[in-house]
Amino acid sequence: MIVSLPQPPCTGSPRISSTTLCSLDPTLRSCFIAGSSHGWLVIADERSNLLLVNPITRAQIVLPPAVTIKNVQGCYTAEGVLDSYTLLDLDLDLETQGCNLQACTCDLSLEEGRFFFYWRVAMSADPSSGNCIVMILHMPEKHISFTRVGDTQWTWINVHPDCFDYCDVFYNDSDGLFYAMRRSGEVHTIDVNGPYPVVKVILNPMTRSRDSSRYIVQAPWGAILQVWRNDQPIRRGEYRSDCQA
Structure with missing residues (x-):
């Protein structure tokens, strides 16, 4: 499907006249x-x-x-x-x-x-x-x-007693490490480049609260941020979400 797009509002931006939307293989839609x-x-x-x-x-x-x-x-x-x-x-x-x-x-x-x-x-x-x-x-x-x-099985990482209760993970291209955050706010680096996984704690737990949905992201300037989302009920069936970084 080809869709025409309007002129970009930014001065100096190249005009994008069309784009292609690709549908997923029907066998994968379920x-x-x-x-x-x-x-x-x-x-x-x-x-x-x-x-x-x-x-x-x-x-x-x-x-x-x-x-x-x-x-x-x-x-x-x-x-x-x-x-x-x-x-x-x-x-x-x-x-x-x-x-x-x-x-x-x-x-x-x-x-x-x-x-x-x-x-x-x-x-x-x-x-x-x-x-x-x-x-x-x-x-x-x-x-x-x-x-x-290309491997034939999954490898479980259990080299640290706190290797559980994670809520998010991402890969950092700059140092070749995965960064994983636990529900407590504790952050681990995970190095799987050697023969055995290496897990290091780089940020200690921040809170015991478990009411927030939590994410870990890397900002465009390289900083690593935690994002906490709190859902607050207003009335039955209605909720408000507050995001804190």
């Missing part, structure tokens, strides 16, 4: 969009597996299956066909480093998993570059796992 970066969409398909999709070129890159996430367990039929998922809590004891099978679990169909697995997604580069790392915050306790494009 998928769940978990995130986007570098012009690519991160999509969870009907079996709850993630794939990267370029909506312009329609190129697709398949990421490791959901069953390779540490706390996602596949349930199979007698014939060995994947039939459903069980979502487990993770035990962050650095000695056991495993799943807590005694904790409350959630049984999900193949299609339901995508709505319960993924909280945030960040990418280090254009996936077509061949050097892209994809990092996810996954539920229920918002742990972090990552994979490199």
Whole structure:
């Protein structure tokens, strides 16, 4: 579809006479969009597996299956066909480093998993570059796992006792690190460039309040900002949002 645009109001700006709007592949329209970066969409398909999709070129890159996430367990039929998922809590004891099978679990169909697995997604580069790392915050306790494009499984990051309860994550091109923020306002850098992930605390917890929706972003001038959004009920069924940076 070609759409004519009006003359830009800024003096000296080149005139943009048209643009192209690309529709998503019909086979992907029922998928769940978990995130986007570098012009690519991160999509969870009907079996709850993630794939990267370029909506312009329609190129697709398949990421490791959901069953390779540490706390996602596949349930199979007698014939060995994947039939459903069980979502487990993770035990962050650095000695056991495993799943807590005694904790409350959630049984999900193949299609339901995508709505319960993924909280945030960040990418280090254009996936077509061949050097892209994809990092996810996954539920229920918002742990972090990552994979490199071309890998066959997700790697759970559990090298620090506080590697959970994250609310947002982004990649910083200037230093090659991921920055992740916890609900407490605590900020971690995550280095996955070496043989083992390295997590460092660069900002201590700021508050115990859990009423805000919180995000971490990098400003155009390089500063790293926290954005807190507070929803305040006015009357039943009506809300006001206040954003603070």
